[in-house]
Amino acid sequence: MNRCPVCQARFRGAAVCSRCGADLTRPMRIAAEAWRLREAARGAIKAGEFGRALELAGTAQEAQATADGEILVRLGAWLRASSVAEEA
Numbered sequence: 001m002n003r004c005p006v007c008q009a010r011f012r013g014a015a016v017c018s019r020c021g022a023d024l025t026r027p028m029r030i031a032a033e034a035w036r037l038r039e040a041a042r043g044a045i046k047a048g049e050f051g052r053a054l055e056l057a058g059t060a061q062e063a064q065a066t067a068d069g070e071i072l073v074r075l076g077a078w079l080r081a082s083s084v085a086e087e088a
Contacts, residue, residue, distance in 0.1 A: 034064035041072055050080040 002011050005027055009019035017024055037060035044053035054076035061069045 031064050034060040034066070034069070037063065038066075038069055038072055041076060045076065045079065048083075050076055050083050054080050 003009065004011065004017040004020060004022055004024065006022040007017060007020040009017055011024070012018055015023065015025050015028065037056050041053045041056035041060065044050070044056060054073065057069060057072040057076050061073055
């Protein structure tokens, strides 16, 4: 989350927007959970669990879409398809 969802002020790392006073706790939690899911997806890729990586990356994107998250989804999909093709 780079901006307040209410007034679009730059995020300054505080739980309350410095411009409009909006409570940013929930958006901060969502962003943190999406980050954790992306980290778990990276770990699943390292472990060779490509289907799980794709699932985790997709869930992260649903929570908070990011450019890096989209890359992770595409990588997970490609790796899963490649591993399925090798098994056939």
